[in-house]
Amino acid sequence: MTELIEDNTGWRRALRREMVARRAGLDDAAHAALSARIVGHLGASLPVPRIAAFCWPIKHEPDVRAIVAHWAAAGAQAALPVVVAENAALAFRIWESGTTLAPDRYGIPTPVSGDWVTPDLILLPLNGFDAAGYRLGYGGGYFDRTLAALSPRPLAVGVGFEVNRLASIRPESHDQRLDWIVTEAGAFRPSAA
Numbered sequence: 144m145t146e147l148i149e150d151n152t153g154w155r156r157a158l159r160r161e162m163v164a165r166r167a168g169l170d171d172a173a174h175a176a177l178s179a180r181i182v183g184h185l186g187a188s189l190p191v192p193r194i195a196a197f198c199w200p201i202k203h204e205p206d207v208r209a210i211v212a213h214w215a216a217a218g219a220q221a222a223l224p225v226v227v228a229e230n231a232a233l234a235f236r237i238w239e240s241g242t243t244l245a246p247d248r249y250g251i252p253t254p255v256s257g258d259w260v261t262p263d264l265i266l267l268p269l270n271g272f273d274a275a276g277y278r279l280g281y282g283g284g285y286f287d288r289t290l291a292a293l294s295p296r297p298l299a300v301g302v303g304f305e306v307n308r309l310a311s312i313r314p315e316s317h318d319q320r321l322d323w324i325v326t327e328a329g330a331f332r333p334s335a336a
C-alpha cells in the first residue's frame with residue numbers, strides 16, 4: 144500500500160500526540176529518576192547563567208526545576224515564559240519561590256507579576272527531538288519566534304527523555320536549532336547535519 148504523505152503540519156500534530164503519550168507512559172518513579180539525571184547533566188555540563196528561563200512542567204515534561212535552585216545558589220536568577228499574544232515571541236518574568244502563578248490561555252502556570260527580563264539561557268522541554276538539534280514543541284511556534292527575535296540569542300538548551308528521540312523532525316526553515324540537548328543519557332551538542 145502506498146504511504147500517505149501528509150503535509151508537515153499534520154505529520155507533526157500526530158507525532159506530537161504520540162510523543163506526549165510515550166513519555167506519559169513513564170511511571171512516577173521513572174519520571175522522577177530520569178528528570179534527576181537530566182538535572183545532574185545540566186549542572187555538570189553548562190556554565191551558570193545570569194538569568195535562566197525554564198518551564199513549569201506540564202503533560203509529563205521533564206521536571207528540571209531543581210537546576211534552577213542549584214543555579215540560584217550560585218547567583219543566577221530564574222524566569223518563566225509568558226505568552227503575551229498568539230503568533231508572537233514569548234516574554235519572560237522573574238520567578239522566585241513564592242511568585243504567584245495563574246493558568247494562562249493554555250492552562251500553563253504563569254507568573255501574574257514580577258519584572259520582565261531577557262534570559263541568557265532557555266531550558267526548552269522537548270516533545271520530540273533529533274540528533275541534528277531540532278525540537279518538536281506544541282505547535283505554537285513560540286520558542287522559534289522567541290529565539291529568532293532575541294539578540295544576542297540566548298543559549299537554547301533542550302531537555303527531554305530518550306523515549307522521545309526521533310530520526311528527524313523534518314526541520315523547516317523557521318525551526319531554530321538547539322545549542323544543547325540534555326537527556327537522561329547525557330548532554331549533547333547537536334552534530335552538524
Ligand SMILES: Nc1nc2c(c(=O)[nH]1)N(C=O)[C@@H](CNc1ccc(C(=O)N[C@@H](CCC(=O)O)C(=O)O)cc1)CN2
Nearest residue numbers: 156198199200201224249251268280281282283285286
Ligand atoms: N511547560 C511549558 N510551558 C510553556 C511551553 C512549553 O513548551 N512547556 N511553551 C513552549 O512554546 C510555551 C507555550 N506554548 C504552547 C504552544 C501551543 C499550545 C497548544 O495548546 N497548542 C494546541 C495546538 C497544537 C497543534 O497544532 O497540534 C494544542 O495543543 O491543542 C500550548 C502551549 C510557553 N510555556
Ligand SMILES: Nc1ncnc2c1ncn2[C@@H]1O[C@H](COP(=O)(O)OP(=O)(O)OP(=O)(O)O)[C@@H](O)[C@H]1O
Nearest residue numbers: 155278279280281282283284285286287288291317
Ligand atoms: N520566526 C517565525 N516567524 C513566523 N512564524 C513562525 C516563526 N517560527 C515559527 N513560526 C510558525 O509557527 C508555527 C508552528 O511552528 P512549530 O510546529 O515549529 O512549533 P513548535 O516549535 O512545535 O511550538 P512551541 O515552540 O510553541 O512549542 C509554524 O507553522 C510556523 O509557520
